[in-house]
Amino acid sequence: MKITMSDKQIDYESLKSGGFMRQRQQDQFAFRLRVVGGRIEADQLRALADAADNYGDGHIHLTTRQGIEIPFIKLDDVETLREDMADANLRKGTCGPRIRGIMACQGNTLCPRGLVDPQDLAQKIDEKYFAADVPHKFKISITGCPASCAKPQENDFGIIGGVEPKWLEEECIGCGLCQEVCRMDAIIVEDGVVTFDRDKCDLCGDCISSCPTDAWVVEKTGYTLLIGGKIGRFPQLGTKFVELVNEAQLFEILDKTIQFFKEHAEKGERVGDTVQRVGLETFKEAVL
Numbered sequence: 001m002k003i004t005m006s007d008k009q010i011d012y013e014s015l016k017s018g019g020f021m022r023q024r025q026q027d028q029f030a031f032r033l034r035v036v037g038g039r040i041e042a043d044q045l046r047a048l049a050d051a052a053d054n055y056g057d058g059h060i061h062l063t064t065r066q067g068i069e070i071p072f073i074k075l076d077d078v079e080t081l082r083e084d085m086a087d088a089n090l091r092k093g094t095c096g097p098r099i100r101g102i103m104a105c106q107g108n109t110l111c112p113r114g115l116v117d118p119q120d121l122a123q124k125i126d127e128k129y130f131a132a133d134v135p136h137k138f139k140i141s142i143t144g145c146p147a148s149c150a151k152p153q154e155n156d157f158g159i160i161g162g163v164e165p166k167w168l169e170e171e172c173i174g175c176g177l178c179q180e181v182c183r184m185d186a187i188i189v190e191d192g193v194v195t196f197d198r199d200k201c202d203l204c205g206d207c208i209s210s211c212p213t214d215a216w217v218v219e220k221t222g223y224t225l226l227i228g229g230k231i232g233r234f235p236q237l238g239t240k241f242v243e244l245v246n247e248a249q250l251f252e253i254l255d256k257t258i259q260f261f262k263e264h265a266e267k268g269e270r271v272g273d274t275v276q277r278v279g280l281e282t283f284k285e286a287v288l
Contacts, residue, residue: 010075019092020078023071030061030071031081032093034130037104037122037142038066047088055081065139066103067093094131099138099258102126103151107144107161114144115205115221116161121247125254134258135265135274139230146202146224153237156271157257158226162203162244164219167194172215178207203244223250227257227283228272236272241284256287 012022020029033048040048048068052060057072073081082092093101104122108114121142129140142159143150152158174192186200187207203224208216222244229238245253257271260283265274275283 015078016095018078018082019094020073021069021095025072027075028071029073029075029078030069031073031078031085032063032095033068033070033085034091034093034101034126035067036102036126037106037119039119040068044088044090047084047090051081051084054084065101067101069093095137097134097136099129099132099134099140101130103139103141103155105143105150107142111144113147113204114161115163116144116223118142118144118150118159118161121159121250124251128251129254129258132258134261136268136270138258138261138271146204152226152229154229154231154235155238156227156229157254158229158238159250160203160224160226161221162224163205163208163221164203164244165196165201165205165207165216166219167196168215168217169194171213173213175212177210177212178216181206181210220244222246225250225253227280228270228275230270230272238272239275239280241280242288253287257283260286 015029019032021032023030048060048070052058052070055073055077056070061069061071063069085091102122102125104118105111106114107116107118109117109119125140138157139155140157140159141150141152141155143152144161146160146162148160152160172194174189176189178194179187179189183206184200184202186197188195205218208218224240224243225245226238226240228236230236242253261271261274264278265271
């Protein structure tokens with residue numbers, strides 16, 4: 001959409017695709033940056049501070065999805081700001097009907113509870129899919145364990161790291177600690193005998209990390225996937241549709257999910273709406 005203002009023809013759609021979003025103040029914009037998993041280097045922070053002072057009003061906004069925006073950018077400064085950010089290896093963000101910035105916790109790079117490395121996976125997903133055109137906004141979040149700090153249930157495609165526990169009877173002393181730490185009541189210890197209900201297990205690995213004799217071990221590590229979460233006016237939580245896939249399988253499923261969305265979405269639908277309308281089983285048959 002082009003609007004003539006003060007003898008200037010402004011292509012707002014082009015600005016939006018370039019990361020500049022209109023503010024309510026005339027001819028001023030917030031510049032959205034591409035941030036992967038919430039990670040920004042210290043020298044980049046210094047460049048952002050300088051940019052906010054030089055081109056904005058001296059402040060930076062941290063978005064709800066680990067993103068960064070510099071508000072109050074004047075139209076005449078758009079290109080210069082873009083160049084300065086490129087020099088700091090900071091790239092434009094995206095909005096509209098595209099795959100958005102990837103959210104991720106720090107996982108096993110720092111967190112004692114982390115089971116996988118969401119930061120590495122976020123970088124790989126961002127490199128392959130960032131800003132790809134889709135029928136509606138498409139948000140991805142990765143969390144390193146079922147504690148779900150990165151809120152994958154609220155995203156179109158949620159990824160949760162997990163482990164399959166295995167009990168070694170010959171190593172067990174029947175202390176019952178695994179039952180105490182299991183939040184899902186999946187483990188019962190009676191008279192030194194362990195009963196494990198796999199259907200109740202959320203794959204958190206607490207039984208493994210707490211066992212004093214290593215009677216619980218990791219059988220498998222992988223990713224549990226959710227589809228269809230969103231907030232907004234009509235919020236809904238994502239639905240779990242597969243457990244503990246490996247990284248290669250994850251990318252194959254994500255490829256097929258995006259293709260499914262493109263083929264089946266009707267106007268105005270998020271992917272969760274499409275899956276609900278078409279049917280979860282039909283979706284699973286297409287992507288698994």
